[in-house]
Amino acid sequence: MASAVCAYADNAEEANKSNNPLNLAPGANLQDYYTPRLYDSNVHTNDALLRGTLPIAPNDFIGVPQLLRATLPISTRPDPHNGYSTGIGDLNLFDIFLLKTDGVQLGIGPQITAPTAEHDELGTGKWQAGLAAVAIDASPSGLLGALVQYQSAFAGDRDRAHVESATMQPFIIHNLEKGWYLRSTGTWTFDLKNDTHYIPIGLGGGKVWKSGGNIFNTYIEPQWTVERKGDGLPQFTLFAGINVTFGK
Secondary structure (H helix, E strand, O other): OHHHHHHHHHHHHHHHHHHOOOOOOOEEEEEEEEEEEEOOOOOOEEEEEEEEEEEEOOOOOOOOOEEEEEEEEEEEEEOOOOOEEEEEOOEEEEEEEEEEOOOOEEEEEEEEEEOOOOOHHHOOOEEEEEEEEEEEEEEOOEEEEEEEEEEEEEEEOOOOOOOEEEEEEEEEEEEOHHHEEEEEOOOEEEEOOOOEEEEEEEOEEEEEEEEOOEEEEEEEEEEEEEEEEOOOOEEEEEEEEEEEEOOO
């Protein structure tokens, strides 16, 4: 019995480290959001997110830990010629300062999005800046918290529409035995410029395992839009991915 309890505790700790956006360890992941149909249309979309995180230890200049995260999407969107364009989207960077690491973890910091999209339909054409904030409560049972982001355009193509948006991504992770876990992490998206939004709720699962000093994590999470305002928004999205946490 004691060995089973220890094994569960070890698996829960590894699952929390792999799923916690404030975990201070280098990481890389590939995530994919496939939406087979948008409301009021027959078109589909896909976003493959290439993401890396890098922790920075406290120093004489900044006395708290930092976590840098970069996300580069490779997206598929309808084009003006009744076909589809696939290519690189807009690059997003944020730098989270961990203000509280005991109990409920809290981090906040600046973010910037660069107009790196290969085609107009894959990005906004605007430089955007704002803030990102994360609060996470970790326990052997799992994780509870949220990532909130806000950004607004400040430069870029003057012929493109102004952009102002906010997102909130709740994290609900429930650890099971042998590295398995349940998850719900749908991202609520608000287009503040056009007064539209959609709120998806996800329910999925994943599996965490350790290989050498690294933690691997694969998961799949169907997400259903339960509330929306506006047209051309996702009805249903299949979210899946793999995370690698290095050296922890």
